[in-house]
Amino acid sequence: MLRRFLLVLAVTLPGAAWAQAPQGDIRAQLTPRDYTTLAAEIGAKVEKIAVREGERFTKGQTLIAFDCSVQRAQLTEARATLSAAEKTVAVNKRLLELQTIGKLEYDLAQAEVDKARAKDSAGAAVVAKCQVPAPFDGRVVEQKARSQQFVQPGQALLDILDDTELEVDFVVPSKWLIWLKPGYAFQVVIDETTRTYPVKLVRAGARIDPVSQTVRMMGTIGGRFPELSAGMSGKVLLTPPP
Template sequence: MTAVRLGLLLLGCLATNTLAAQLAATDGRIRVQLMSRDAVTLSSEVAAKIARLPVQEGASFSKGQALVEFDCSGFRAQLNKAQASLDAARQLVKVNARLAELNSIGALELTQAEGKAKESAAEVSYMHSVVSKCVISAPFAGRVAKRIAAQHQYVNPGMPILELVDSGPLELRMLLPSKWLAWLKPGVRFNVQVDELDRNLPASINRLGARIDPVSQSVSATGTMEAQDAALLPGMSGWAAFNPPK
């Protein structure tokens, strides 16, 4: 995109925001978008094959539910090996400590045995950390927005697998005229006409933005639907109707 086209695009966006603010100031209606409070993409932290991916797109899940399970038989074998090495190293420390008491070995041998035990303990701790990443649990209750990977697929660390959205009350994102700050406060109620449902639903202001856009003379605001409705989905949009004081 050339600098000229980029400049025209920015001017167009600013003009649109300014026009929206001017229209809102006259009839109290604002365009809003429904969004989830929490949305996250789950990614793999290990290089492994997906053994189970039990949730489908659109499916609901509860907090803590296992959403992805990897085939970590190789990692668990390494953990068992590391644990066996640690047990042997600790036994050697006991033997060398007793021999040192009898002056049968020097301090160096005992120190070396203790160092080996610490090294083995660190390896066990690391493998425990790796194995703990073989199951990805849901960070919150919600729904699966998109399945990016598939069961039996081999993934590398950082590869996205699932996109999640929370199932709590949806938030409403909007830009409001900054002059409304004279009366607009958290808790102010308004109605939302949702385009996709052709329904009018109650909502209220939850929080206001931390700064004002000096060009469009607008401030960002977040509202909350006052009642949960299974028909409402993230990405829907509509009109928020306010009643500014005269």
């Protein structure tokens, strides 16, 4: 009887100990909601970089400007060609009405207008890429290009992130999904500031790790705290219900 009791005790104790796991065992990291690497879409010389590493910017602000004197000249030429082609079509339309020219000649002139308009649109699209605007409010993580440097299409320019809303990224046992749902409020203690911040769970990971039986969780810090930065870590204060 005693042996059976000890066997049951040995089986149940690990589960009970896990359910009462200390809060400090759950580590968390602050991650930005949005982050990206801005790259050049055209081959050109960097004329100006408006922000440097660590500096803040606002959505729509021009972060990088290229020297596009050649591209702008090509756009001016394309627009002049389009204007001339449109005038030719206008004249040919009147001549066609007077039966001075044939329909084929008029159609060829109209085709030249379409071709010139396409070049104008292409040139305008290239010139629009001479400035790189900020896709969101945020900060510069790393500057990968320098002023007066010639860059190629696809070359990385700036690593940026949005730290206006930081997420708390952590991992918990998958069994906690029974009670840990989006909207659940808890707290996190950040090591770098030694302060406690309110967090609300926003989503759970889409897949449970089959080996560790854990799942990734993401929450958001409630409020604005200028002292917090992406990459900081801390401890999640969560206690499973009885």
